Amino acid sequence: MEIMLFFWTERFIIGLFLGFFLVGGFVYASLSTEEYSAKTTLLPEGGGTQGMGQNLLRQYGGLLGINMQGTQGGEFLPTNIYPDILQSVPYQVELMSTPIYFEKQDTTVTPHTWFRELQPPDRLAMLRRYTLGLPWTVWGWIRGGGGGGGATPEPVATRVNPDSVLDVSGTQMATIGQLRGRISIMQTDNGLIQFTAELPDPQAAAELGNVGIELLKKYVSEYRTEKAQQDLEFVQQQYQQARERFQQAQIDLAEFRDSNLNPATNRATVREQVLQSEFDLASSVYNSLAQNLEQAKLRVQEETPVFTTVEPLLVPRGPSSPNTKLILVISAFLGVMGGVIFVLLRRQWTEFRQILRSQVS
Numbered sequence: 001m002e003i004m005l006f007f008w009t010e011r012f013i014i015g016l017f018l019g020f021f022l023v024g025g026f027v028y029a030s031l032s033t034e035e036y037s038a039k040t041t042l043l044p045e046g047g048g049t050q051g052m053g054q055n056l057l058r059q060y061g062g063l064l065g066i067n068m069q070g071t072q073g074g075e076f077l078p079t080n081i082y083p084d085i086l087q088s089v090p091y092q093v094e095l096m097s098t099p100i101y102f103e104k105q106d107t108t109v110t111p112h113t114w115f116r117e118l119q120p121p122d123r124l125a126m127l128r129r130y131t132l133g134l135p136w137t138v139w140g141w142i143r144g145g146g147g148g149g150g151a152t153p154e155p156v157a158t159r160v161n162p163d164s165v166l167d168v169s170g171t172q173m174a175t176i177g178q179l180r181g182r183i184s185i186m187q188t189d190n191g192l193i194q195f196t197a198e199l200p201d202p203q204a205a206a207e208l209g210n211v212g213i214e215l216l217k218k219y220v221s222e223y224r225t226e227k228a229q230q231d232l233e234f235v236q237q238q239y240q241q242a243r244e245r246f247q248q249a250q251i252d253l254a255e256f257r258d259s260n261l262n263p264a265t266n267r268a269t270v271r272e273q274v275l276q277s278e279f280d281l282a283s284s285v286y287n288s289l290a291q292n293l294e295q296a297k298l299r300v301q302e303e304t305p306v307f308t309t310v311e312p313l314l315v316p317r318g319p320s321s322p323n324t325k326l327i328l329v330i331s332a333f334l335g336v337m338g339g340v341i342f343v344l345l346r347r348q349w350t351e352f353r354q355i356l357r358s359q360v361s
Helices: 002-009 011-031 052-064 079-087 089-096 111-118 123-129 134-144 170-180 202-259 266-303 324-360
Strands: 036-044 100-102 107-109 183-187 193-199 307-311
Touching (some): 011 324, 079 089, 079 183, 079 202, 089 111, 089 202, 100 111, 107 111, 183 202, 202 266
16 A cells, blocks of 8 residues: 555656657657558478379379389478578569559559659658757768769669679669568468568558569479479480481481382391381480470479468558557556656655765764
8 A cells, every 4th residue: 555655646757757658659650651561371382292293104104104213203392491582682683673553652663663762751760860860860961972973873683693693783782671671471380371561552562472472482483393494404405306316217217218129239238227227226215205205394393383372462451550559558558667667766766865864964
């Protein structure tokens, strides 16, 4: 009761702290830019899944003469590397270079152009810049005011080769920094992955999420099928050469037989045997490569990952942030705690001063 009476007598000061923090929280929530989050849930194909290509190989591979060894699909990419793909520079450059529709401004531009030219100013950032950050703002003006001449335009990359040296402009790196904080991917306990995109425009947030998911599927598919694609291209080249040799051997053997219907000399007989041997060898190589080509095509199909959409992307109908109610609740809690701590410290200081005075006197 004594403690309650003490705080009751100090209710005015605690109320001042509460009101100050509530006003601050309300101003913060009012000046914060509204953000809209678009989410989708996907089910990636597991490593043990048997695809259509694998089933075809099991049923008809032996009849076609296709070797079943080496046709089993490898382990699929673990989903815990998907966030690394999202954060990679090649992925971000393609994402920022894909046009999307911004409903509030009724325009279709790339995210890079929107961030650099059309993004509305952040009122909180401007308030901090011209209040607490005013000295640094003035210093930036002083440092940047002495330049002369026009600035050299920076190169703008729309797609980068991850196997080469990257040349990404400074403004693009700034956009990458902003985009990395606006897209995220999370794996749930039941194996699903949830992709989230956030922008101040609801339609643009949904389109950014759609583009991000398609790019993720493409990158995962490229990483997964890269070896199979290389094998397929090699087999196609060898198959084309073997086909040309086989057709030429057919023509040579047919022309020789047409011109030597009744070979009367051993030389003609040996020549026919040589052409027949070349034809048999070319035919064998051609048939073998044809089987390998079909096997390589099925391998590419088998290696291609499949994503099943569990929850489709929806255009958000309300902002995900700022959460005004939560901000006010936290502000009220901080205000009450700040007031309580202040009156307790003041009481301790008063008692300390009285002790000092009594000792001095």
